[in-house]
Amino acid sequence: MNKRFGLLLVVCVGVFAACQNESETEDSLVSEQSSVSAEAEKSVTKTILFSSGVEDGITRGDKYNYFALEGNAEGYDQVTTIIEGTAVDYRETNNVWEFDYPYQGPSIETEITFTTDTSVIYGDTGIKLADLAPESYVTITFIPNENPTITPPAFTVNEGEAQNFLSDDSGINELVTVTEIREIDALEELNPLGEKLLEVEVQYVNNGSVDTYIAPNYFSALDAEGKILPLRYTHFWLHTVAPGESFTDKIYFDITSEGPYAIQFFDGAWIDSEEVGETVNDI
The missing domain is CATH 2.60.40.10 (Immunoglobulins)
Structure with a gap:
């Protein structure tokens, strides 16, 4: 009985050793293949x-x-x-x-x-x-530069206040309103960096004479120090807005630093006055 058990143990150890060697061989092959793939990638002649x-x-x-x-x-x-x-x-x-x-x-x-x-x-x-x-x-x-020089916007308006951007030469006349700025729990489908997002609702009206093209990256969110928050590109839209047309949509930013937060569109900025605790309207 003991002899049989000893023989069985030897066979099991032999099978384990063979499996381990096979596994190591497979790992080695995978490693070699990965190395070859990486080298092949490096050798590709790029068009850019x-x-x-x-x-x-x-x-x-x-x-x-x-x-x-x-x-x-x-x-x-x-x-x-x-x-x-x-x-x-x-x-x-x-x-x-x-x-x-x-x-x-x-x-x-x-x-x-x-x-x-x-x-x-x-x-x-x-x-x-x-x-x-x-x-x-x-x-x-x-x-990024960890301590960038912050350039203040040309003017600041409160959340909910409309701002007009126009250029007579190009026929552009835009009426832009950031209707709401609020913190929300992170939405998993947007692949957020943290547990909170800044949700920004935007209303846009084209009062000009030419089509305009608007996307979330036309806007920036800034923290209390004026540094730019990361835009969630996983929620991306592109609107072509004909003269006389309008739209309302949302933009999401990762909250990576403390507020109050400001939203910029070109030269303008909107401040969440509830966060600030006072009225800001330096136009």
Whole structure:
């Protein structure tokens, strides 16, 4: 009986050792394959080459937390920017196939992808980089300036007050109202960074003579120190607004720092007066 048990134990140990060796071999093969894939990715000839503003795949915020880069994409009419799987902007290339991209980043590290893939259209959401040709896109990391110089807006109005933006030369006449600014519990479907979001309701009226195009990244949310909060690109809309038309929609920002919060649209800003505790109206 003891001999049989001893034999069985030896067989079990042998099977375990064989399984372990097989597992190690598989892990080794997977590791080698991953290494080969990474090397293959590095060897891909990209259609986008940066000529300035990017070093070792990193671009950094300047004293105002802007970054500006230049690049070329020979043979392509435009380069589209993707953040969080959303096509948030595009730049047309000029006669020598160069493009430039000035951007004021939020106060967090952000992955930003640039692509020449013509199937990607500004405003698209749910974009998976794995579905794009490897040579068609390049991803860089934006690292913010931790202590940027804050430039105050041209004027400030309260939540609920309308502000008019107009340009006689271009036929633009916009009436913009941030109707509500409030903190909410984070919505899981928006893939938030934390437990709270800033929900901002916007009402927009086109009183001009030309079509206008409005998206959430036309607005910025600022914390008590004037630093920009991250926009939730996972909730992205793009409205084409004809003369005489209007819309109301919501924008979401990650709350990464303390309020009171202000919302900027171009040169204007809206303050949640309930948060501030006093009226602010410096126009």
